[in-house]
Every structure is written in structure tokens, then in C-alpha cells.
Amino acid sequence: MENSQITIRNLKKSYGKGDNKNEVLKDINLVIQPGQIIGYIGPNGAGKSTTVKILCGIIPDFEGEVTIFGKDLKTESMEIKKHIGYVPETGALYDLLTPNEYLSFIGTLYGLEKDKLESRAGNLLSFFGMEKHSDQRMDTFSKGMKQKILIMAGIINNPDIIFLDEPLSGLDANTVILVKDLLIQLAKDGKTIFYCSHLMDVVEKISDRIILINNGIVVADGTFEELKTEKAGTLEMLFAQLTGRKDNEINTENLFNGSHKN
Amino acid sequence: MVQFALFLVRLFKAPIQWLGVDFPQFEILIGTKLTIDFRSSPTGFQISGSKKSTFLYQLLTFSLFGLLFGIAAFSIGDLILSLTIFFTVIMVSLTMTIISEFTSVLFDQRDNYILLPRPISSRTLLLLRLVHIQFYIGFIALALSLATGIIVAVKYKGIIILIYFIAVGLSTWMTLIFTTFIYLMISKVVNGERFKDLITYAQIAIAVIIFGSYQIVPRLIDTAVLKNVTMSVHWWTYYFPPAWLAALVKLSLFTPVTTPFLLLSFLAVFVPITGAVFLIRSMSKGFGNILADGSSETVTPQNGRTLNTRLTSRINKYLCISEIEKAGWNLAVATTSRDRKFKQSVYPFFGIMIVFGVIILKPDLTNLAVSLQENGELSKYLFIVICGFSGSTAILQLPYTDTPEAAWIYKALPLKENGHLLTGAVKAILFRFIIPIYLLITIPSILLWGFTVFPQIILSCLGNILLVLIAIIFQKMELPFTQVREMHQKGTNSLRAILNMILMSFLVGFVYITSSLSGWITILICGLVAGLIVLIFRFIRKSWISPKGWVTLRNIEERL
Incomplete structure (x- = not known):
């Protein structure tokens, strides 16, 4: 206890x-x-x-x-x-942003410094095989691709x-x-x-x-x-x-x- | 434009931090919100591309209204009085716009799962929503005040124009924080679902009170006297924000001013600042709780089938020509009776309609029946026509929803007759919002003005339906509940309502002319209008089926 x-x-x-x-x-x-x-x-x-x-x-x-x-x-x-980190059930993300923009947005809300945020976002995008989509708007993404971004956003603050x-x-x-x-x-x-x-x-x-x-x-x-x-x-x-x-x-x-x- | 907004926000960094708001969070939040607004579709600031900008049209139309107000206000000799009237118009217009169109933005719960798990304080969230709304209503205020600004600059010269626009900014901010304050006070008394219901009814009440006083008070004043009157400071002036703003502008002329005017100018600056401090520092927790209330998917069971919806659902077999049209009817009845945002956009206009009734008929409460009977012919027909006004506003709201993704159903179904869905939905709204009003006024009108008025009531009802169908064709209305309620479209409803009223004035003239003809001729005209309505419904249905029809499922495809 x-x-x-x-x-x-x-x-x-x-x-x-x-x-x-x-x-x-x-x-x-x-x-x-x-x-x-x-x-x-x-x-x-x-x-x-x-x-x-x-x-x-x-x-x-x-x-x-x-x-x-x-x-x-x-x-x-x-x-x-x-x-704490949270990965929601619903596809709750701003899908008019790109993954880079969205992860940068979430990281800033946690007070992460710019350098750390950029390298962490890059690592996560690479880990999930999403680096080539990092500057595409997410409204064109499949459900699975959006889910990956939600997981990344849920753990970006370590x-x-x-x-x-x-x-x-x-x-x-x-x-x-x-x-x-x-x-x-x-x-x-x-x-x-x-x-x-x-x-x-x-x-x-x-x-x-x-x-x-x-x-x-x-x-x-x-x-x-x-x-x-x-x-x-x-x-x-x-x-x-x-x-x-x-x-x-x-x-x-x-x-x-x-x-x-x- | 986003960068410019952020530049302005950065100018206020120190006071924002002093309010207890996390500035880096606030900066990224407002930047992201505006970026999303601008990306959602071309706006007034991105005129390139084939789509026409609704926002730019809005601003131009508001500028035109501003010009009319400005000319009227400055026909009065006294600067303070004309500015007081002008700022009253600005603040009333903005309050109406905030109430009817930005309340849903203030309490938007769609991004709860993105924002609430993050370490963002309710102070930051409240300021974010206020500044986000301020950005849009600021443009509306600027458009409304532009013409008057030019008149002021030409007439008085010097620093006054700068102070004038600062006063316009302060009036916008004051209106916004005052409206938010009222909402947060209500939330202290009730919460959860009841708060949401109450907000809807409070919107109607506030809209009626403000619009009513705005319309009725000037009529109590003799305009001939106004032209030569000089405004002096009374006790109530200290409670009247437009007078504070007028005094602030007058101060910039450097003419000798008295202590009361200095005090009023001080209030114009002091109240918006302290109001914001009080709101953000003391009431933001309540705002956070309102947002959090929307995070529960489990809600208390509600009976969605009221007498009205049951009746409306049964009558469709007599008014719809196909099963698909009935489906469109049922969808519209079920959705509009439960969607709060639809109610928030439409219901205030019912209140406004009552105010119009009072203004037009000018009832004398000591001798009600006689005063109503003695009304002029034109007032009588104006009243009868204007009764259908709120119904047409309801129909123009049909395409909008918070869940446009659900439109996949239109694409997935083996359905050729999409037009039937639209006409079914339109018929349902006509039946719910226009027909009952005319049924309600028929008996009192006949009792007051005799049976000869009956053909004109029928003609007014049919005329209103015809006008709304014409609007649907010109607007190329999309299928029901397929279009997202976007930020840059806010303000459009008020504008459409004004344009509708202009169209209605033609209808009033037409109904008035028919009153001098034989009743049978009016009935014949009614028959022709009814026939035209049937043909237009048929045209709308066919246009959707035809490959060369005016509308396609393009917008839905883009969304899917």
C-alpha cells in the first residue's frame, strides 16, 4: 500500500x-x-x-x-x-493538423522543450513507421494511422x-x-x-x-x-x-x- | 492571419500570465485553433480558389449595415448621444450574435478528450475560448464600425479615430465577458443536462429582452427632439456601458470635459479589465466543470417522443410521396427535437418574432382588442407574414450537424432518390415550425379583423413556404445533417435572417396588394402558389436524381 x-x-x-x-x-x-x-x-x-x-x-x-x-x-x-498519459477510445485528435504539428502541440501542453520535443516526436514517428507521413494532414489518414498518432500523443510526455x-x-x-x-x-x-x-x-x-x-x-x-x-x-x-x-x-x-x- | 493574431496575443503576455494563465500553453492552443479554422475550408482571408468566401460576404454585409447605422446615428447633433446610440447598436448586435451562434463555441466539448487529460488549467481554457470568439466577433464589430469610423475621422480628425477603434474593441470584449458571466452564473444554480436545457431557454429570454428593448425604446423617443438634444449625465448613465464608451471617444477631442465624463471614460477601460480578471480568476473553475460534464457518454434516459414529435411522425403518410421522403421527414423530426445546437440557433428567433409582433401591432394593454382592431392594414399583414420568419430560419439550419461523418449512410445505401430525403426533411420542418404558428394565429386574427383576413393568412403561409424553397434552390442546400458547423460560418445565421426579412418585405407588399382584391382572387392566387410549391418540391427531388443536378454528394465524398 x-x-x-x-x-x-x-x-x-x-x-x-x-x-x-x-x-x-x-x-x-x-x-x-x-x-x-x-x-x-x-x-x-x-x-x-x-x-x-x-x-x-x-x-x-x-x-x-x-x-x-x-x-x-x-x-x-x-x-x-x-x-500521466492517455490514449482515448475515440479518434480524438485535430485531424486537420499534420502528425508533426499535432505531436508538437501536445508536447508543448506538457511543457516539453522544443529540442526534446522534436527528437521525441521524430523517434515515435519512426518507431511506428509514420515518418514519411509526418507532414501530411491527418484528415486523409486511415483509422489505424490515426490510432498510431493517438498512442504517440499518449506517451510523448514519457x-x-x-x-x-x-x-x-x-x-x-x-x-x-x-x-x-x-x-x-x-x-x-x-x-x-x-x-x-x-x-x-x-x-x-x-x-x-x-x-x-x-x-x-x-x-x-x-x-x-x-x-x-x-x-x-x-x-x-x-x-x-x-x-x-x-x-x-x-x-x-x-x-x-x-x-x-x- | 494566424501569425498576426499570435503577434497581438504576445503583446498581452504579461497581463495574461498575471491572470494565472500558462502563456506557452495558451499561445499554442490559440494558434492551433485558428490554424484548424483556417484549414477547414477557404475563409474570407483565403480568397484564392473557386469557392466563394462566406466570411468575406458577411463582413461586407455587416459593413453595409454599419454604414446605415452610422448615418442614422450621426444625423443627431450631439456627439456623445450619437456615439452612445451607435455603441448600443454594436453591443446589441454582438450580444445577439454571441448568444445565437457562439454559445456552442464557448462550451464546445468536442475536444474534451484532447484537452482535459493534459495539464491545462481551467483559466487557460476559459481565456482560450474567449479570445477565440473575440477573434471572430472582433471582425464583425470592425465591419459594423468601419463606416462610422470614417465619418468620425472626417468630421473630427486627430487622435479620435484611434480611440474610437479602441472603444470598439473594448465594447466587443465587454459584451463577450458579460454574456459569459451570465452563463457562468446560471451554471452555479444548475448543472449537467439541466444547465444545457436552461442555456437554450436563457438564450431565447436574453435575445427577446435585448432585441425587444433595442427595438421598442427608440420608438418611445421622439426623433425630431433627438436631433437637437444634448446628452447630459444622469445616474443611470453610470450603469450604461455604451455611454462609457462614447465618453471615452469624446475625451480624445481634448475639449474641456467635466468630472462625470472622466468617470465614465474610466469605467469604459476599468470594467472590461476588471471584468476579465474576475471572470478568469474567480469563475473559471465553474467553466471547467461545464466542459467536463460533456465527457460522460452515459446520460440520463430522456423521453425523446413528445406529443409534438409523435403527431409529426404520424402525419407524414399524408404529406410525403415516397418511403424515402418519409425517412427524411422522420430523421428531421427526431434530430431537430433533440439537437441542442439546432435549438440554440433557431429558438431565439421565436422570441424575436414575438417582439416583432409587439412592435408591429403596438398593442395598448388598457384596451387591447380595440387597439389591435384599429391597426393599419399594412401593420396587420406585416404581422401575419412575419409569423413565418422563425420557421424559415429553422429550415436553413437543416444541413448542419456536429457529426457529419454519419453522412456515409447516404453514400452506402443503394439510394437514387437522395432528393426525397431533403424534401422530406424540409416538409417536416415546415410542419413543425411554420404551419403550427399559422394555425395559432388564424382564430385570433379572424376574431379581430374578420373573416376577410383568412385568404391573406393562407397566402402569407404559402408565401413563406415559397420563399424558403427559393432560398433552398439558390443556396443549393445540402442533404440534412451532412455539413459541419464551422467556425468561419458563425455569424451567417444572423445575416441570413436579415436577408430573409428583406425578402419578406416584398411578400408583405404582395399580400397587402391582394387585400384590395376579391377574396376569391386571393384564393386563386393561393392555389397558384400552392401549385408552384408542389412543382418546386418536384424540381428539388429531380435535381438530386439527375446527373446534371445542381448538387452532388461531393461534400460528403470529400468528408468520407
């Missing part, structure tokens, strides 16, 4: 009031040590992205206590944000904690391998990786610890070896078991021609 990098106590988040109240996070408690790769998984609407947005300071209004680097997220978020929300979305197989290896190496260098994904095989392979949430609460927490059971030998099976997926027989004839009952 003393060396913990992220401590979450009784984290709750809800939207609306009265009958319209929607409790997205009900009671999350976590302690995360440095250098871990955390696979944060759960079904759609379980609260994964909301947790990440709270931890990155995008959603400042929440109940409970969150400390990162020993600092209170509610009162010292500016200081915390300097040392953060101590990296939050990634579906970072492999749209990437080709070679880049997926590249990103997986990069995350493993970053963790070896002492950085904490907080990784949300629906790609169970990737999470199973790279995560030191897997946290499964469902309906706003943690339903499983441990290494894959600790969590797997006789009946659930893969993470995908474990996920289905704990989140209550029913193995209904799929009848496509009904799907397209059957009548709908409410």
Missing part, C-alpha cells in the same frame, strides 16, 4: 437523479503498484471508460477517494496530469502511468504486436499500464493483473493464473462466466424473419 501508485477507495459515479439515476460505478476499491500492466475488462457499459476518464481527470466530479502518486486527484489533478482505452482498435496485426511489445517494455521500465480492452487474448497475454468489472463493481481481481478455473480455462470463458453471457443457440432465420416480442 505504501508504494502504491494508484489508490482508489469507494469510487462511485452516477448520472441523473431520482428515477432517472444511473449508477455507473457503484463501489470500486483498487490499489495499483508501479510497473504493473493492469488489464481492465468488462462488458459494454460496465464502467471501464468512466473509471479511466475519472483517473485521467476528464471527469472531475465523483464520489470516493482517488490518490495517484500519493496526491489527491480532486485537489491536485494538474500536478498528476503532468505525469508518463509514469499510461491509461489506454481500446488502444489496438483499427491497428494492423504487425502494429498490434509492436504495441504489445512496447507496453511490456514500458512496464519493465517501471511504468504502470492501465489497459482497457475487449480483446481477451491480448489482455490475457500481456497483463500482470486482470480486473474484471460488471455493473459498476469489481467481480474479479488477480493474475490470470489465479483467476482461471477448471471450467474457465481462457480469459474469454472466464469473462462469459462472470458477466453472465448466455450461450443461446443463434438462429439467424429468427433474427431476420421472426416477430419481435417485448
Whole structure:
């Protein structure tokens, strides 16, 4: 606990009031040590992205206590944000800029000096095989190319904690391998990786610890070896078991021609 | 132009830092924002290329209006009074523009995922949004004040022209921070979704109050008296910013001035500065919270099907000629009833319409029925025609959306009849925003002015529909919800509204002429106009199908 990098106590988040109240996070408690790769998984609407947005300071209004680097997220978020990186789920970038311009923009927001920023942007573009596109406007880029830029922008400040929300979305197989290896190496260098994904095989392979949430609460927490059971030998099976997926027989004839009952 | 804006920003480096804003962050943010605006499509500053510049046209038209205001204001003998009236016009015009078109920019949450995870303070973010908006409304103010500036320079000579433009800049800044202050005060009372709803209704209320007082107050003053009157300082002058700015300009003439005028000039400089300091230092946290509210994808469930939308969705089978047209109708009903930005752009015009009603009919509350009955023929028809004004504004907003990427659906579907989507959507908006207004005024109008007015009501309604269809053709309107709301187009709505009103004045004249004809002839004209409307709808549908039609899916293709 003393060396913990992220401590979450009784984290709750809800939207609306009265009958319209929607409790997205009900009671999350976590302690995360440095250098871990955390696979944060759960079904759609379980609260994964909301947790990440709270931890990155995008959603400042929440109940409970969150400390990162020993600092209170509610009162010292500016200081915390300097040392974290975030790769969003959506293609959130200014695509009328070029990669060079965008990385320079993000780096400046972190207060990086011009020389350091230029060399770091050059290294990242080269690592992802994007150097020949560095001066092209990103509105012509494919989804995968934009995703690479988002990853670069998420780590350009050399953060101590990296939050990634579906970072492999749209990437080709070679880049997926590249990103997986990069995350493993970053963790070896002492950085904490907080990784949300629906790609169970990737999470199973790279995560030191897997946290499964469902309906706003943690339903499983441990290494894959600790969590797997006789009946659930893969993470995908474990996920289905704990989140209550029913193995209904799929009848496509009904799907397209059957009548709908409410 | 971006470099020039950055040069201006750098001049204020020290005060910006004193406000607690991170200057390097602010500099890169404003530079990036303007670069993006300028790259999004050719603007008024990049006239090269085949596309015509909407922004340049806007500035020219605002200059023309400025010239008219300037001539009117300087027909008054007293400099202080004419400048006070002039600055009132500037500040009212800018407030209306900010409320209807820049509110969405102020609280824009589209780049939350880019900006909020970075170590940027809410002070920096607030100043960024203010300066970004100031850049655009500054140009509008400059266009509005240019002609008057020339009159002032020629008439008074000397340093006054410099002080005059400084005063114009201060008026712009003062208007912006005052509007933002009101919004942030509202956010202290309510938050989240309710704040967004309230903003929409506050916009309508503010627009009505400001526009109403702007239109009604001058009518209470005798213009013959105004020409010879000299403005003196009263207690209320100290609460009236246009008078402060007028006093500041007068000061530059170096004529003997009294202490009250010195005090007013001091207020003109002091209030914008301290207002900005107060806003940035004390209220920016609330601004940050408003932005953060938009980061949640989970929202409280809302019932999107109101009585109005249910009714509108059912009626389409009688008014649409194809299933595709019905789809366009349903899409327009569902989207416009939920899109706040659409409401923010359109709803204030409903309020303005009420003000017009009051101005035109001049009701005497002590004897309402008699005063309304005794209105002149022209006022009566002007009122009836102007009722359709807000509806036409709603239709011109149809192509705009925050999610133009969704237009891929038009391209992906095996669809030849794209024009049907447009006409379906137009019919839905006509049904939601023009027809109900005419239904609402029909009975009171008949009760007040007799049944003879009925053909003119029908003709006004059809005339409004015809005008909007002509506007669609001339504007080469794109398919519904396919065009992004771009920064350089801001200001266009107010302008279009003014141009619409000019067209409407012709319609008023036409309706007035028909009132002297037999009712049956008017009904016959109505039949002809209705036939013309049907033909134009058919033309719009065909134009979309024809390979030589006026519009293609070019813009959508470019976006995809």
C-alpha cells in the first residue's frame, strides 16, 4: 500500500437523479503498484471508460477517494496530469493538423522543450513507421494511422502511468504486436499500464493483473493464473462466466424473419 | 492571419500570465485553433480558389449595415448621444450574435478528450475560448464600425479615430465577458443536462429582452427632439456601458470635459479589465466543470417522443410521396427535437418574432382588442407574414450537424432518390415550425379583423413556404445533417435572417396588394402558389436524381 501508485477507495459515479439515476460505478476499491500492466475488462457499459476518464481527470466530479502518486486527484489533478498519459477510445485528435504539428502541440501542453520535443516526436514517428507521413494532414489518414498518432500523443510526455482505452482498435496485426511489445517494455521500465480492452487474448497475454468489472463493481481481481478455473480455462470463458453471457443457440432465420416480442 | 493574431496575443503576455494563465500553453492552443479554422475550408482571408468566401460576404454585409447605422446615428447633433446610440447598436448586435451562434463555441466539448487529460488549467481554457470568439466577433464589430469610423475621422480628425477603434474593441470584449458571466452564473444554480436545457431557454429570454428593448425604446423617443438634444449625465448613465464608451471617444477631442465624463471614460477601460480578471480568476473553475460534464457518454434516459414529435411522425403518410421522403421527414423530426445546437440557433428567433409582433401591432394593454382592431392594414399583414420568419430560419439550419461523418449512410445505401430525403426533411420542418404558428394565429386574427383576413393568412403561409424553397434552390442546400458547423460560418445565421426579412418585405407588399382584391382572387392566387410549391418540391427531388443536378454528394465524398 505504501508504494502504491494508484489508490482508489469507494469510487462511485452516477448520472441523473431520482428515477432517472444511473449508477455507473457503484463501489470500486483498487490499489495499483508501479510497473504493473493492469488489464481492465468488462462488458459494454460496465464502467471501464468512466473509471479511466475519472483517473485521467476528464471527469472531475465523483464520489470516493482517488490518490495517484500519493496526491489527491480532486485537489491536485494538474500536478498528476503532468505525469500521466492517455490514449482515448475515440479518434480524438485535430485531424486537420499534420502528425508533426499535432505531436508538437501536445508536447508543448506538457511543457516539453522544443529540442526534446522534436527528437521525441521524430523517434515515435519512426518507431511506428509514420515518418514519411509526418507532414501530411491527418484528415486523409486511415483509422489505424490515426490510432498510431493517438498512442504517440499518449506517451510523448514519457508518463509514469499510461491509461489506454481500446488502444489496438483499427491497428494492423504487425502494429498490434509492436504495441504489445512496447507496453511490456514500458512496464519493465517501471511504468504502470492501465489497459482497457475487449480483446481477451491480448489482455490475457500481456497483463500482470486482470480486473474484471460488471455493473459498476469489481467481480474479479488477480493474475490470470489465479483467476482461471477448471471450467474457465481462457480469459474469454472466464469473462462469459462472470458477466453472465448466455450461450443461446443463434438462429439467424429468427433474427431476420421472426416477430419481435417485448 | 494566424501569425498576426499570435503577434497581438504576445503583446498581452504579461497581463495574461498575471491572470494565472500558462502563456506557452495558451499561445499554442490559440494558434492551433485558428490554424484548424483556417484549414477547414477557404475563409474570407483565403480568397484564392473557386469557392466563394462566406466570411468575406458577411463582413461586407455587416459593413453595409454599419454604414446605415452610422448615418442614422450621426444625423443627431450631439456627439456623445450619437456615439452612445451607435455603441448600443454594436453591443446589441454582438450580444445577439454571441448568444445565437457562439454559445456552442464557448462550451464546445468536442475536444474534451484532447484537452482535459493534459495539464491545462481551467483559466487557460476559459481565456482560450474567449479570445477565440473575440477573434471572430472582433471582425464583425470592425465591419459594423468601419463606416462610422470614417465619418468620425472626417468630421473630427486627430487622435479620435484611434480611440474610437479602441472603444470598439473594448465594447466587443465587454459584451463577450458579460454574456459569459451570465452563463457562468446560471451554471452555479444548475448543472449537467439541466444547465444545457436552461442555456437554450436563457438564450431565447436574453435575445427577446435585448432585441425587444433595442427595438421598442427608440420608438418611445421622439426623433425630431433627438436631433437637437444634448446628452447630459444622469445616474443611470453610470450603469450604461455604451455611454462609457462614447465618453471615452469624446475625451480624445481634448475639449474641456467635466468630472462625470472622466468617470465614465474610466469605467469604459476599468470594467472590461476588471471584468476579465474576475471572470478568469474567480469563475473559471465553474467553466471547467461545464466542459467536463460533456465527457460522460452515459446520460440520463430522456423521453425523446413528445406529443409534438409523435403527431409529426404520424402525419407524414399524408404529406410525403415516397418511403424515402418519409425517412427524411422522420430523421428531421427526431434530430431537430433533440439537437441542442439546432435549438440554440433557431429558438431565439421565436422570441424575436414575438417582439416583432409587439412592435408591429403596438398593442395598448388598457384596451387591447380595440387597439389591435384599429391597426393599419399594412401593420396587420406585416404581422401575419412575419409569423413565418422563425420557421424559415429553422429550415436553413437543416444541413448542419456536429457529426457529419454519419453522412456515409447516404453514400452506402443503394439510394437514387437522395432528393426525397431533403424534401422530406424540409416538409417536416415546415410542419413543425411554420404551419403550427399559422394555425395559432388564424382564430385570433379572424376574431379581430374578420373573416376577410383568412385568404391573406393562407397566402402569407404559402408565401413563406415559397420563399424558403427559393432560398433552398439558390443556396443549393445540402442533404440534412451532412455539413459541419464551422467556425468561419458563425455569424451567417444572423445575416441570413436579415436577408430573409428583406425578402419578406416584398411578400408583405404582395399580400397587402391582394387585400384590395376579391377574396376569391386571393384564393386563386393561393392555389397558384400552392401549385408552384408542389412543382418546386418536384424540381428539388429531380435535381438530386439527375446527373446534371445542381448538387452532388461531393461534400460528403470529400468528408468520407
